[in-house]
Amino acid sequence: MKADPKAEAAPAGGGSKKLVIILIAVLVLVLGGGGAAAFFLMKGGDAAEAEHEEETAKPKKKKKKKQDEGPPVYVPVEPFTVNLNPEEGEQYLQLAFTLQVPDAEQSDAIKNNMPKVRSRILLLLSSKKASEINTPEGKTALAEEIMKQVNEPFQDHGDEQEVSEVLFTSFIIQ
Template sequence: MAEEELKMEEGGKKKKLIIIIIAAVVLLAGGGAAAYFLLGDSEEVTTEVVEGEAESTEEATASAPSQSGSALYVAMPRPFVFNVPGSTRDRLVEIKVQLMLRGYDNEEQIKMHIPSIEGALLRVFSTANADDLVTEAGKIAIRDSALKEVQKKMQEITGKQLVEEVLFTGFVMQ
């Protein structure tokens, strides 16, 4: 009887060991596949998109900021939180903004003039309407007017537009 118990315990240990080994192999294979798909392909897609955007913006206008160098992003230090009137009720909006520009010199100038840029963005955001911001077209319109206002402000201060895009990295409306 003691021999049967020992055999059963040894068989149970072997099954547990096999299950643990199989689980470890599946986990490693899944992790490797996930790393390959997440890290491997994203660089190629990003490069193609940035090159395509650069070509289309170069053709758009000659007065646009210089297209030399890689794209740099400067985040505004605080999100913009403000009230907007709507037809039924007022809404609270929070927008996180980043500015796309090119060149490290331009980045330093932008960082030096962040308070002026924030003021320009607040002027644009204060003219918004909740009914417009609900639609995609309204968001695009306010983003475009924000870009024009920031470029105008930078033209006044530095003599160059510097900023290529105003990007909304977070947009919440309650």
């Protein structure tokens, strides 16, 4: 028996039509997926761009830097020798300390204004009595007062300094 040539050709022709339809469907899916991905990526880029523009449009406030942003910078202050407020005869204080600041910018600001720093500290120290600063608590309170004096702005309406600690390196009362 001979097979009908039309019967054999029909399935082959139907199969190629199916193959073309499947290829077209796959092509549409790939192009559609690529278009959707491009749309979402472009839209995401616009959102990030808009957020960046918002941040740069806001007026910048001076932020205080955190200590963990980098290693602290130490500013040594030359020793002081001052007469203390009299209690039992004349007494004097010889004091050396170092200031801890967050960065070189603060260090430079303090170094450039060292005469003001020394004047403020000298006035503070000469107002103290030996009994006020002889105890550990008195020394801690003095360190806080020194820090407050140094943190005061050097110019009217200027920014405060950012001294975070006063470290005594010599403390002698006689």
